[in-house]
Amino acid sequence: MLRSFEEWRSLQRDLPPPQARPGTLLLIRLDDIGDYLLFRNQLAMYKRSPRWCDHRIVLLANESWRELCTLLDADAVDEVIWVDKNRYLASAPYRWEIWSDLRRRGFETVVATSRTRPLLLDDLCMLAAAPIVSLGCVNEQFHARWTEVSDALYGSLFQPSQPLLHEFRFNAEFSSWVNGIRYDGERPRIELPFSAPAPSSYLVCFVGASIRSKRWPVARWIEFLMLYRRRAGGRVFLAGRGDAELEMVRMIQERTDAQSIAGGSFADLLRWIAGAAAVVSNDTMAAHLGVSLGRPTVIVANGINYMRFAEYRLAGIAGVTAVYPDVLRRRRLRRGDGPYDYSEVVSADIASIPADAVLAQLEAITGAVRP
Secondary structure, rough: OOOHHHHHHHHHHHHHOOOOOEEEEEEEEOOOOOHHHHHHHOHHHHHHHOOOOOOOEEEEEEEEHHHHHHHHHOOOOEEEEEHHHHHHOOHHHHHHHHHHHHHHEEEEEEOOOOOOOOOHHHHHHHHHHHOOEEEEEEEOOHHHHHHHHHHHHOOEEEEOOOOOOHHHHHHHHHHHHHOOOOOOOOOOOOOOOOOOOOOOOOOEOOOOOHHHOOOOHHHHHHHHHHHHHOOOOOOOEEOOOOOOOOOOHHHHHHHHEEEEOOOOOOHHHHHHOOOOOEEEOOOOOHHHHHHOOOOOEEEEEEOOOOHHHHHOOOHOOOEEEEEEHHHHHHHHHHOOOOOOOOOOOOOOHHHHHOOOHHHHHHHHOOOOOOO
8 A cells, every 4th residue: 555655646746836726625525425425414514614615616526426416415516526436546547637637726725524534545636636735634544554644644634522433423523623614413414406205104125235244145134024024014125226236136026025126316216215114224325315314224234334334323313223243242242332443344244133133123213213
């Protein structure tokens, strides 16, 4: 990592000399969809802030959430530069194109808004922009040396009040620090740009996740749906987006009477979730959509970064609960909630979560939250 960082940084010496334009602000937010959903309520605060109200605000953003951001937050900034992260990391010409564009624009100020900031991505893009003022958070990298190198690049760094803040609370604190104001809601919220359906009696199950260790196995989903059918009897709709998730949906459908809504647009998914009685999801973006739309939500989580993303309850946000593997449950009994890195996760851990435990949590929160 550090070798690549130094090599790529040295290439930036061939960029034109920086020429900062007054009143220009670049926000860097290149992490994934779930991170965006827990950040997006604070995004509008930049335009409302007296500190930046006379600035042209540009967002450097992850291509993966373009559809959602265009639908929900088109007016939050003046312009968005979309970045394909995989292409950026794999293609030197594409990286150079992004860096050159940032240098050409001449930003006066750059704010790196993410809590965990990749050296090769966020930090190098900040350096390419070459601002007069650079703001970020004390980084949270696995290796202390990576954090040390990253933090030294910034003029001012924000220190969160607690090391284990839920991501929604962290983003609110960061906004207060950089903007002087924050979104004052006590939970993430999506205001739909179209008419929302009235909540119905069906259940939405999001069966996928970006990595295998976050996916509750097909066999567990089938077991859960059979239990749910016997106990509740309501309709179930299976959601997912990638190829692996579509295959999971197909396999579950073969053994249950659940129906598929997989593969549709984000607008369609928002409508389905907004109208659901409840949501059961792996620890992925659909869980945060459920919470943001005020739906009772059960998160089936493998434990990675659980305090930052799955522990809504400890953040004081009602109507959300998480179910974890036995290995994490036992560790929490012995050691509490940290702070420490929870890294000994293998893909089999999430399979230890029994279907009846998920159903019990669903029954416990159903009806707890309404829009």
